[in-house]
Amino acid sequence: MKSKVSIIGAGMTGSTAAHWLAEREIADLVLVDVVEGMPQGKALDLQEALPVIGKDVSVTGSNDYAATAGSDIIVITAGLPRKPGMSRDDLLFANTNIVKKATEATIQYSPDAIYIVLTNPLDVMAYVTLKTAGLDPHRVIGQAGVLDSARMRAFVSMDLGVSIENIHCYVLGGHGDNMVPLTRASNVAGIPLEDILPADRLEAIVDRTRKGGGEIVSLLKTGSAYYAPAAAIAQMVEAILKDKHLIVPAAAYLTGQYGLKDIFFGVPVQLGRKGVEKVYEYQLSDQEMAALKKSAEGVKENIAKLNF
Ligand SMILES: NC(=O)c1ccc[n+]([C@@H]2O[C@H](COP(=O)([O-])OP(=O)(O)OC[C@H]3O[C@@H](n4cnc5c(N)ncnc54)[C@H](O)[C@@H]3O)[C@@H](O)[C@H]2O)c1
Numbered sequence: 674m675k676s677k678v679s680i681i682g683a684g685m686t687g688s689t690a691a692h693w694l695a696e697r698e699i700a701d702l703v704l705v706d707v708v709e710g711m712p713q714g715k716a717l718d719l720q721e722a723l724p725v726i727g728k729d730v731s732v733t734g735s736n737d738y739a740a741t742a743g744s745d746i747i748v749i750t751a752g753l754p755r756k757p758g759m760s761r762d763d764l765l766f767a768n769t770n771i772v773k774k775a776t777e778a779t780i781q782y783s784p785d786a787i788y789i790v791l792t793n794p795l796d797v798m799a800y801v802t803l804k805t806a807g808l809d810p811h812r813v814i815g816q817a818g819v820l821d822s823a824r825m826r827a828f829v830s831m832d833l834g835v836s837i838e839n840i841h842c843y844v845l846g847g848h849g850d851n852m853v854p855l856t857r858a859s860n861v862a863g864i865p866l867e868d869i870l871p872a873d874r875l876e877a878i879v880d881r882t883r884k885g886g887g888e889i890v891s892l893l894k895t896g897s898a899y900y901a902p903a904a905a906i907a908q909m910v911e912a913i914l915k916d917k918h919l920i921v922p923a924a925a926y927l928t929g930q931y932g933l934k935d936i937f938f939g940v941p942v943q944l945g946r947k948g949v950e951k952v953y954e955y956q957l958s959d960q961e962m963a964a965l966k967k968s969a970e971g972v973k974e975n976i977a978k979l980n981f
Pocket residue numbers: 681682683684685686687705706707708750751752753754755764768771774775790791792793794795816817820848896897898899902
């Protein structure tokens with residue numbers, strides 16, 4: 674029997690995630706959105722592309738959450754994206770209501786599902802899903818770190834002219850401008866970034882990574898990034914369905930790791946069929962730890978505004 678993945682929100686990130694996932698041929702897909710006809714139309718269009726690329730999965734669109742019944746994974750992308758000049762935090766209240774509704778509506782049909790949350794502000798929306806569904810924390814993961822780390826990898830590759838396959842970057846912390854690109858742990862074929870890049874160029878890459886989402890928002894003028902966030906979702910879904918025990922940076926619920934409790938925060942997590950199997954802890958310098966704490970303060974402030 675094929676796995677089933679339902680994507681709530683069939684907008685730019687949701688439908689692009691369906692596209693990347695269909696290409697991987699790892700699950701039947703359901704797209705749900707509040708806009709009438711749109712998820713059905715996108716799903717049919719994608720289904721009609723599959724004969725060309727030779728992939729056998731079914732793609733269904735619906736406005737009814739009943740279509741998601743029995744999902745192995747629920748991906749939540751429903752919500753408003755940023756407009757130029759907006760921070761991710763500006764979306765807090767509107768998206769809390771949407772994510773709460775999407776969680777309540779899906780958990781009743783898929784009580785065993787693992788949730789991957791994308792909606793911003795990401796770390797807080799993952800918290801909303803966890804508390805709304807009352808799930809064990811290993812079943813809720815927020816996507817941010819795969820994307821932020823991929824951006825950093827792309828920028829290093831563009832600077833050095835080295836294959837992205839040789840470049841390993843790790844960005845931790847909240848999904849905001851205070852995220853923490855770990856330059857000490859990031860490397861090119863095992864050579865620490867700090868040894869291969871002059872300080873000024875490395876600093877420029879760190880800065881561009883932190884502002885990577887905003888750079889795309891300013892260029893697009895309407896909406897925010899979707900190819901890379903959706904590719905990140907596909908990688909996480911595959912790691913879970915294939916029980917790969919893959920370690921990726923992602924937002925996990927912390928219970929004391931890195932000195933943090935009761936928040937979702939970007940850390941290295943091992944993903945497998947049960948969701949988050951393990952959270953890894955780096956030996957951080959005082960400076961890195963201070964940067965993480967600063968990033969965590971922002972997430973905590975937003976959680977406190979919600980009265981959960
Ligand atoms: N975590 C990340 O790395 C990351 C990256 C990109 C975007 N995002 C966030 O993801 C969210 C979606 O971005 P997008 O570019 O796909 O936006 P989009 O506007 O293209 O799509 C969002 C979709 O959600 C739908 N929607 C709204 N309320 C709904 C509900 N109650 N039930 C079902 N669907 C509903 C809308 O109709 C729309 O089609 C935004 O909050 C954005 O900020 C996060």
